Amino acid sequence: MSKEYKTLMTEIRLPYELAYGPVWTRFFEGMAEKKIFGTKCTKCGRILVPARSFCPRCFIDTDEWVEVAQTGTLTAWSYVNYRYYGMPTEPPFISALLRLDGTDVDFLHLIGGFDVSDFEKTRKMVKNGMRLKAVWSDDRKAHIMDLKYFKPA
Amino acid sequence: MGRPVGIIGVGQTKHGRRMDVAYPELVREAVLRVFEDSGLEPSDIDGVVSGTMPSMMEGVALTHFYFADAMQAVGKPILKTETCGSTGVSIAHTAYYWVASGMADVVLAVGHEKMNEGDAQATMTTVAEPFYQRYFIAGAPGVFSMQSQMWADRYGIPEAKIRDAAAHISVEHHNAAFENPYAHVKIRVTADDVKNSRVITYPVRLLDVCPTSDGACAMIFVSQNKAKKLGRKTAWVKGVGYRGEEYFFGDSDKGLWQGAVLAAKQAYDQAGIKNPRKDLDVAEVYNPFTFQEMLFYECFGFCEPGGAPDMVLKGTFDKKGQLPCDPSGGVLCTNPIGATGLIRVAEAVLQVTGKAGEHQIPKAKTAFSHAMGGVDQFNGVMIVGSEL
Ligand SMILES: [Zn+2]
Numbered sequence: 001m002s003k004e005y006k007t008l009m010t011e012i013r014l015p016y017e018l019a020y021g022p023v024w025t026r027f028f029e030g031m032a033e034k035k036i037f038g039t040k041c042t043k044c045g046r047i048l049v050p051a052r053s054f055c056p057r058c059f060i061d062t063d064e065w066v067e068v069a070q071t072g073t074l075t076a077w078s079y080v081n082y083r084y085y086g087m088p089t090e091p092p093f094i095s096a097l098l099r100l101d102g103t104d105v106d107f108l109h110l111i112g113g114f115d116v117s118d119f120e121k122t123r124k125m126v127k128n129g130m131r132l133k134a135v136w137s138d139d140r141k142a143h144i145m146d147l148k149y150f151k152p153a
Numbered sequence: 154m155g156r157p158v159g160i161i162g163v164g165q166t167k168h169g170r171r172m173d174v175a176y177p178e179l180v181r182e183a184v185l186r187v188f189e190d191s192g193l194e195p196s197d198i199d200g201v202v203s204g205t206m207p208s209m210m211e212g213v214a215l216t217h218f219y220f221a222d223a224m225q226a227v228g229k230p231i232l233k234t235e236t237c238g239s240t241g242v243s244i245a246h247t248a249y250y251w252v253a254s255g256m257a258d259v260v261l262a263v264g265h266e267k268m269n270e271g272d273a274q275a276t277m278t279t280v281a282e283p284f285y286q287r288y289f290i291a292g293a294p295g296v297f298s299m300q301s302q303m304w305a306d307r308y309g310i311p312e313a314k315i316r317d318a319a320a321h322i323s324v325e326h327h328n329a330a331f332e333n334p335y336a337h338v339k340i341r342v343t344a345d346d347v348k349n350s351r352v353i354t355y356p357v358r359l360l361d362v363c364p365t366s367d368g369a370c371a372m373i374f375v376s377q378n379k380a381k382k383l384g385r386k387t388a389w390v391k392g393v394g395y396r397g398e399e400y401f402f403g404d405s406d407k408g409l410w411q412g413a414v415l416a417a418k419q420a421y422d423q424a425g426i427k428n429p430r431k432d433l434d435v436a437e438v439y440n441p442f443t444f445q446e447m448l449f450y451e452c453f454g455f456c457e458p459g460g461a462p463d464m465v466l467k468g469t470f471d472k473k474g475q476l477p478c479d480p481s482g483g484v485l486c487t488n489p490i491g492a493t494g495l496i497r498v499a500e501a502v503l504q505v506t507g508k509a510g511e512h513q514i515p516k517a518k519t520a521f522s523h524a525m526g527g528v529d530q531f532n533g534v535m536i537v538g539s540e541l
Contacts, residue, residue, distance in 0.1 A: 003173075004172075005172065005173060007172060010212065011212075012209075024284055050285060056399040056401075056404060057399075075303060075403075076300070076303035076306070077299060077302060078291070078294075078295050078296075078298035078299040079298075079354060080294075080295050081353070081354070081355075082274075082291075082353055082354065084273075084278070084292055085272040085275040086275050086278075087275070087278070087291075088283075088287055088288050089288050089289070091291075095291055095299060096289075096299075097403050105403050105404045106402075106403030106404075107403055108285070108286055108289045108290070108401070108402055108403050109289060110289060119355060123355065128302075128306040144284065144285050144288055145288065
């Protein structure tokens with residue numbers, strides 16, 4: 001066995017104040033009102049969700065606001081059952097990409113509303129193409145987690 | 154392309170859990186080896202480029218300053234290139250651009266990471282902004298699992314077949330690592346071990362996933378004139394490609410990943426490669442996850458979309474197959490992330506210069522190397538050859 005050398009236990013903590021700007025602010029205020037907002041690009045015609053200030057492909061301002069559907073179809077999912085420092089969501093959980101009806105990009109969120117503790121049961125339930133519906137928290141804070149998850153519709 | 158660029162030296166550390174050395178000592182280990190391998194000295198170097206993952210990985214910002222001594226960069230121009238998982242290939246590109254432009258004749262490129270000193274997944278999650286995506290991406294495994302699941306579903310590949318193919322890749326790479334003196338994980342595994350290992354992020358299991366490694370890699374890029382003067386065995390850069398997509402994970406299709414397709418196409422066009430499976434002799438594909446490796450084979454034109462599992466099971470990409478992939482054991486067995494992409498290039502160089510030792514692919518003349526970075530956002534490719 002090679003010699004064990006000393007290690008230093010250390011930590012960095014830094015406070016930040018991040019600006020939402022007008023578009024994120026309006027998007028998250030929408031969350032508090034149980035609404036999901038997107039913006040429409042007048043050049044490529046795509047409805048982008050979450051809302052954003054410009055189209056990443058056309059590089060023009062997207063100032064046409066659209067309240068999008070709270071139902072959609074599952075594109076891809078992953079069952080997450082491990083942990084790391086500062087993880088913001090409590091595992092196990094199901095990360096999902098879903099296409100909200102009438103929109104043109106996939107929205108990233110969670111699938112829930114049923115017991116996800118047993119992976120084998122979960123796997124039998126969750127299928128790409130399944131229909132999903134938004135479930136809101138009662139205690140909303142203009143935050144992405146005001147939307148608790150999407151449940152099977 | 155600019156003027157021709159050669160690579161005349163490779164230095165790697167023994168990769169693994171390296172709590173036996175402080176971080177600058179680890180970097181110096183690779184730098185000493187590249188000088189030994191190339192016969193050059195620090196005074197021969199015109200400029201230094203280095204890179205890592207985000208500073209949160211080891212808790213020290215601007216590590217190219219910290220390692221200026223270990224890289225012998227004092228008194229020279231220094232650059233840092235940082236593109237998350239593709240950092241290593243981006244470092245190689247930066248060194249290439251520097252020499253190809255005519256602004257330098259000899260450039261030292263160094264990639265490094267000490268993942269065991271921090272929390273890798275917590276670090277990688279900071280690549281996602283904290284308003285929206287950070288809640289859902291669950292580190293690298295979460296993202297890559299979703300991508301793999303999308304791919305498998307897209308092409309209707311039965312789960313049993315994918316798991317067989319993933320297990321085949323895992324067994325092949327774990328065996329290969331025994332032939333690479335620098336590889337981290339050296340364990341013998343069976344297909345059943347892989348298929349029965351613990352689920353990390355479905356469909357990905359423990360033995361489908363890369364380790365947490367410490368390591369560094371250094372390479373020296375030179376102009377044609379300098380290579381001629383040195384008269385040493387040289388690998389020549391034949392093609393470079395880099396492409397990306399929008400920042401949000403849901404904004405572009407990851408099932409047939411255009412960033413990967415176009416990065417490879419750019420490099421193929423430069424290198425004159427028409428049929429990658431035939432024209433390439435060996436490939437070092439960035440493969441932290443077995444499932445994702447198959448998706449890459451398809452994006453790089455090694456096989457048809459949806460066709461990778463069948464080809465894998467036929468042995469097409471085995472060490473003795475038509476296009477050997479990751480004969481070094483790949484990222485699956487060694488992943489000090491800031492160095493990992495550069496190790497792919499280094500392994501490609503070792504292959505075309507006949508210096509890969511026990512994992513040498515006989516008569517390899519053209520080799521492909523690749524790395525990917527971000528929340529499934531960017532891909533970089535470098536093709537090297539034995540002839541100018
Ligand atoms: Zn547009």
